[in-house]
Amino acid sequence: MPKAAPSACRQRGCSVLVRDGSGFCDAHRKEARKEVDDRRGNSAERGYGERWRKAREGYLRKHPMCAECSRRGFVERARVVDHIIPHRGDFAFLFWESAHNWQPLCDDCHNEKTGAVDNAMSDVEWCRARLALARRIGVEVDAEVRGRGWSKV
Known part of the structure; x- marks a missing residue:
């Protein structure tokens, strides 16, 4: 596979050519x-x-197998506890909601999910998912998080 053309280091004022795709020179x-x-x-x-x-x-210990691999018909040991809805600092609800917001994943499935879902989720989508989970399990959502400016969801 051909390599990308070298580009200048992204550090302001640096003109060293970078060939590895990181965007920055070694320094x-x-x-x-x-x-x-x-x-x-x-x-x-x-x-x-x-x-x-x-x-x-x-x-x-209670959930030793990767949930996503199991859905796909594979058997793989889970190594990561994933927050289905990323907590984004919501320690009062999403971070510790183990029964409804945690899933066991292997490293590969967790990396795939984090890159494809968590990092692509907008603030409005996150707020909607959080509120939907709270409604589904009958939990009142605190005003502090709800008051972040996304009240039109």
């Missing part, structure tokens, strides 16, 4: 990743601390 790639990681926070800051680790391990 700026690490810096760009650090900026993203700093904005994102570490796993504990995103809610994945000790409490999550224990909940995840317990859930995977």
Whole structure:
């Protein structure tokens, strides 16, 4: 397969040609990743601390097989507890709603789902999915999250 034409590093003022598709030269790639990681926070800051680790391990003990592989007729061990509707920082409801918003997935299925669904979901679609889940299970949604400006759903 032919390689893409080289392009200039995306760092302002850098004219080094990049051939690997990352967009950054060797000198700026690490810096760009650090900026993203700093904005994102570490796993504990995103809610994945000790409490999550224990909940995840317990859930995977009860649900050891990948749900998506099972739907497709395959047998694969689950390694990831996926939030069906991405929590996006909603720790009061979506993050901990294990009975209705968690599913066991293998790494490949989780990566596929995250790239195709979670990252493509608009704010309005997310809010609609969250409200639909709350209605389905009879949970009152708190005003804080509902008041993010998406009240027309």
